Amino acid sequence: RAKSQGRNGYQLFTETMNADALGRLLLEHSLYKGLGRGEFSLYYQPQIEMNTWSIGSVEALIRWRHPTLGLLLPGQFIPLAEEIGLIVPLGEWVLREACRQGALWREQGRSIRIAINLSARQFEQAGLVEMVQSALQDSGFPAELLDLELTESTIIQNKDNAAETLGTLRELGVRICIDDFGTGYSSLSYLRRFPLDVLKIDRSFVTGLAEDARDQAVVRALIDLAHALGLVVIAEGVENVAQRNTLFDLGCDVMQGFLFSPALSVEEVDIFLDTIPNTRRH
Ligand code: C2E
Ligand code: MG
Numbered sequence: 001r002a003k004s005q006g007r008n009g010y011q012l013f014t015e016t017m018n019a020d021a022l023g024r025l026l027l028e029h030s031l032y033k034g035l036g037r038g039e040f041s042l043y044y045q046p047q048i049e050m051n052t053w054s055i056g057s058v059e060a061l062i063r064w065r066h067p068t069l070g071l072l073l074p075g076q077f078i079p080l081a082e083e084i085g086l087i088v089p090l091g092e093w094v095l096r097e098a099c100r101q102g103a104l105w106r107e108q109g110r111s112i113r114i115a116i117n118l119s120a121r122q123f124e125q126a127g128l129v130e131m132v133q134s135a136l137q138d139s140g141f142p143a144e145l146l147d148l149e150l151t152e153s154t155i156i157q158n159k160d161n162a163a164e165t166l167g168t169l170r171e172l173g174v175r176i177c178i179d180d181f182g183t184g185y186s187s188l189s190y191l192r193r194f195p196l197d198v199l200k201i202d203r204s205f206v207t208g209l210a211e212d213a214r215d216q217a218v219v220r221a222l223i224d225l226a227h228a229l230g231l232v233v234i235a236e237g238v239e240n241v242a243q244r245n246t247l248f249d250l251g252c253d254v255m256q257g258f259l260f261s262p263a264l265s266v267e268e269v270d271i272f273l274d275t276i277p278n279t280r281r282h
C-alpha cells in the first residue's frame, strides 16, 4: 500500500514509525533521568473508615513532574517503567518515600496507615521481602501501618511462589491487599488460598451500584464473602452519595473516591486532616 502511494507515502509511513520509536526512547531516557533528579512525587488519596467516619489511611499514588510535559499520571509512564524494568528501582523509591512520609506524620502526632501499589515485576523480584524490611527499619515506620496492594493478575502470574512470598511479607506485620478485585480472571478460590487481609472492590462495580440491582447483588455477595473470610473491604471510586449510602448499607468497611477526596499532595493532606475534626490523633 505504501508503494502504491509512491515515494512520499512510504516515507510518511516510516517517519511515523520512527517518531513513535524515538518518542518511546526519549521517554525511556527521561524516566531514568527523572528518577535520578527527584522528579517523582507521591500523592495520597484519603480512605474513609465507615465506623469512625475518619481518615484511617491513605493510598500513595505516584506522579511525575516532568520538566517539559508537566504533571504526568501513572497510566502515562508506569507501563513503560514496567516494560523496561525501571519499575523495580522506582517502586523501591515509592516504598521508601511512603515510609519516610508516614514516619514524619507519626512524629507530628498522626498515625496514618499508608497503602502502596506493587507491580508484578516487583513482586517477582528476589529480595522484595528484604527490601520492604529494610525500608521499614530505615524509616522507623511501623509495619502494622503499611498496606501492600497487588492485583489479582500479579498474584496469578506468580502463582507458584505467591503464597509463600505473601506469607513472608505478612510475617513482617504488613497487610496484604488485593487491588481492583473483580477485574482480572477472578477466582474466588484465590481468596482463601492466599494470605490476604484486605479486598479492594474495583471501581467498575461501584459505578452503577446505586441503580443496577445486579451490581448490587455482586457487591453484596463480595462483601459478605470477604467478611466471612476475615478480610477488610475497601470500595474504590466512590463518586456520589447514592453509591456511598448503598455501600454503607451493604457493610463496606472503608471507602475511597472523588466524593471524599482525590489524591492530594502532602501539603494538601495536612490541610485536609486539619479540617476534619475527628481524625484519629495520638
Ligand atoms: P489503583 O491502585 O487502582 O489506584 C486508584 C486510581 O483510581 C488512582 O488513579 C486514583 O486517582 C483513581 N481514583 C480514585 N478515586 C476515584 C474516583 O472516585 N473516580 C475515578 N474515576 N478514579 C478514582 P491514578 O493515581 O491515576 O493511578 C492509576 C493506577 O496506577 C493505580 O490504580 C495503580 O495501579 C497504578 N499506580 C499508581 N501509583 C503507583 C505506584 O507507585 N506503583 C505502581 N506499581 N503502580 C502505581
Ligand atoms: Mg491501588
Ligand code: MG
Binding pocket: 179, 180, 200, 236
Ligand atoms: Mg485499585
Ligand code: MG
Binding pocket: 180, 202, 203, 236
Ligand atoms: Mg482500580
